[in-house]
Amino acid sequence: MATAAAGAQPYIPGRARSELIRKGVAYAALVVIAAIFFIPFLWTIITSFKSLPDSVNVTLIPHPWTTRAWHEVWSQYSFGTYIKNSLFLAVVITACNMFLAGLGGYAFARLKFPGRELLFLLVLGTLMVPDQLRLIPVFVMLTNWHLIASFKGYILINLVTATNLFFMRQYFLTIPKDFEEAAKLDGAGYFKTFWRVMLPLALPAIAALTILQFQGTWNDFFWPLILFGQGSAHLYTVQLGLAEFKLTYSTNWPDLMAGSVIAILPILAIFIAFQRYFIAGQVSAGVKG
Amino acid sequence: MAASTTPVPARDSLFGARLREAGWGYAFVLVPITVFGLFFIYPFGYAIYISFFHWGILGKQPGTGSIGFANYHQVLHDPIFHTAIKNTLEYTAGVLPLEMAMGLLMALVVNQSIRGQKFWRAAFYFPSLASSVAITTIALYLAASDGLINRVFGTTTPWFTTASTVTWAIVVLNAWTTSGTVMLFYLAALQSIPTDVYEAAAVDNTSTWRTFWKITFPLLRPAHFFVMVVFGIGALKVFDQQFIASGGTGGPNYSTYTAVLYIFREAFQTFDFGVAAAAGVVVFIGIFTLTVIQRLTVGRSEAA
Numbered sequence: 136m137a138t139a140a141a142g143a144q145p146y147i148p149g150r151a152r153s154e155l156i157r158k159g160v161a162y163a164a165l166v167v168i169a170a171i172f173f174i175p176f177l178w179t180i181i182t183s184f185k186s187l188p189d190s191v192n193v194t195l196i197p198h199p200w201t202t203r204a205w206h207e208v209w210s211q212y213s214f215g216t217y218i219k220n221s222l223f224l225a226v227v228i229t230a231c232n233m234f235l236a237g238l239g240g241y242a243f244a245r246l247k248f249p250g251r252e253l254l255f256l257l258v259l260g261t262l263m264v265p266d267q268l269r270l271i272p273v274f275v276m277l278t279n280w281h282l283i284a285s286f287k288g289y290i291l292i293n294l295v296t297a298t299n300l301f302f303m304r305q306y307f308l309t310i311p312k313d314f315e316e317a318a319k320l321d322g323a324g325y326f327k328t329f330w331r332v333m334l335p336l337a338l339p340a341i342a343a344l345t346i347l348q349f350q351g352t353w354n355d356f357f358w359p360l361i362l363f364g365q366g367s368a369h370l371y372t373v374q375l376g377l378a379e380f381k382l383t384y385s386t387n388w389p390d391l392m393a394g395s396v397i398a399i400l401p402i403l404a405i406f407i408a409f410q411r412y413f414i415a416g417q418v419s420a421g422v423k424g
Numbered sequence: 425m426a427a428s429t430t431p432v433p434a435r436d437s438l439f440g441a442r443l444r445e446a447g448w449g450y451a452f453v454l455v456p457i458t459v460f461g462l463f464f465i466y467p468f469g470y471a472i473y474i475s476f477f478h479w480g481i482l483g484k485q486p487g488t489g490s491i492g493f494a495n496y497h498q499v500l501h502d503p504i505f506h507t508a509i510k511n512t513l514e515y516t517a518g519v520l521p522l523e524m525a526m527g528l529l530m531a532l533v534v535n536q537s538i539r540g541q542k543f544w545r546a547a548f549y550f551p552s553l554a555s556s557v558a559i560t561t562i563a564l565y566l567a568a569s570d571g572l573i574n575r576v577f578g579t580t581t582p583w584f585t586t587a588s589t590v591t592w593a594i595v596v597l598n599a600w601t602t603s604g605t606v607m608l609f610y611l612a613a614l615q616s617i618p619t620d621v622y623e624a625a626a627v628d629n630t631s632t633w634r635t636f637w638k639i640t641f642p643l644l645r646p647a648h649f650f651v652m653v654v655f656g657i658g659a660l661k662v663f664d665q666q667f668i669a670s671g672g673t674g675g676p677n678y679s680t681y682t683a684v685l686y687i688f689r690e691a692f693q694t695f696d697f698g699v700a701a702a703a704g705v706v707v708f709i710g711i712f713t714l715t716v717i718q719r720l721t722v723g724r725s726e727a728a
Binding site for chain 1: 442444445446447448449450452453455456457459460461462463464465466467468470471474479483529530533534536537538542544545546547548549550551553554555556557558559561562563564565566568570571572575576600605608609612631632657661663664667668671672683684687688691692697700701704705707708711712
């Protein structure tokens with residue numbers, strides 16, 4: 136190495152070269168990982184435009200190019216109903232979580248009431264009870280209350296999650312108290328302070344919660360399977376419908392791939408639009424939770 | 425709302441205000457606490473209760489009392505349960521190191537000063553958000569005996585429906601879909617490492633490789649620990665992929681039975697809720713013990 140040419144700073148050329156190598160390796164890794172990650176998705180989309188015999192060929196261009204799979208998914212199977220059901224549940228549950236986790240988070244962060252710490256311990260204890268243990272008793276309870284095979288039961292057990300409440304509480308703790316005191320001086324009550332002052336201030340947290348909860352409910356398979364899976368086809372969500380579809384037509388790949396695209400696409404669209412909230416929410420919910 | 429801007433009369437002063445605040449506090453947490461109590465805390469005890477009875481789809485068998493530990497005895501002596509636990513542990517032991525290694529590698533790459541950093545970060549994270557059912561369906565297609573993977577490698581193994589390969593196929597599948605989330609946590613941890621540590625290493629002309637193993641990797645310990653606990657507990661819950669791959673049967677030859685699938689099938693195929701509840705309790709105790717052990721061993725040095 137001609138280090139002498141650099142004069143007083145002998146490190147620089149070496150560093151620049153290692154920097155260059157490092158960047159080269161980084162870009163190579165990026166391309167390889169991205170290829171491995173996205174070929175499956177690309178393949179899925181291509182296959183959804185193929186005919187059934189063509190779906191086992193390793194070809195990039197469908198031959199013949201056909202939208203038959205998409206038509207079948209819409210007309211012969213009830214993906215329209217599934218989408219409606221999934222959207223309904225995701226919107227209702229997300230709205231409930233936003234409101235109740237916000238309200239509860241605010242109370243735990245700011246209001247003083249006897250037993251607050253004890254109740255908060257109960258919230259944290261909730262995180263320790265896994266679905267493996269909850270499954271049977273919750274199913275038995277909902278059966279006794281005639282809430283199996285109805286959206287009501289599913290919404291009820293998902294009204295608000297401890298993770299969301301904890302997440303909102305942590306965010307409210309970071310907001311300076313001046314805002315509430317100003318609101319109090321203006322004569323606002325507790326609910327008005329929450330609704331008009333605190334909730335708008337917590338918008339980034341609300342955005343993260345909304346997006347992650349919507350994604351969670353849209354993708355949920357376990358609880359819909361337990362509650363609607365015993366023959367309540369009119370209540371099927373997209374995930375349940377796709378699973379049933381896989382069971383019935385195990386190798387009708389073009390139709391299955393079209394169904395998979397439908398199951399993924401809404402989340403992809405939301406992700407592209409609200410990317411930064413997804414990432415911020417995932418990290419802070421995880422790190423603090 | 426009783427709050428007003430006019431001066432508050434003396435008798436309604438501190439006590440009244442406190443009472444009002446407490447009242448609103450209880451009102452605000454009422455629904456969440458009810459939901460948590462009803463669907464988490466109470467079921468915890470109820471599961472244990474159910475596990476001591478003959479309990480079918482119609483509830484407790486009329487006229488019979490507690491059967492003691494009979495359900496537990498049945499679960500613990502059921503070879504299928506043993507297989508389910510073995511499969512779950514094998515899966516966890518396989519997926520956890522793989523997703524951690526991939527997540528860390530991706531975080532290191534994305535953390536370089538590269539063009540389109542945000543784009544790459546988002547691209548790697550995206551598979552974590554896609555639905556498990558769709559992802560598994562896609563994987564079944566790619567790994568079918570005449571699918572893309574076998575065509576490329578000139579093999580014909582249907583990886584997800586062969587007893588000896590399915591666990592590892594699901595390990596690879598889930599490493600793909602979870603490493604993006606692991607990456608986010610490592611990325612956050614990497615960005616919190618002070619840069620002067622690296623400057624010191626650069627002055628000493630330490631190689632990139634050595635810098636990573638001697639400085640970066642040890643400094644990431646809290647992140648390693650966090651990921652291990654959170655994703656380890658997540659891995660023990662694995663269900664969706666095995667359910668889709670086997671059509672809910674747990675086959676072939678019980679190779680896709682996991683702890684959760686066992687509980688599911690005891691409840692909804694055999695309709696033996698008592699046994700299913702007992703299995704749930706056993707699994708819970710297992711997870712709890714593992715977490716405590718992990719906290720005492722790996723976690724102890726963390727607290728110091």
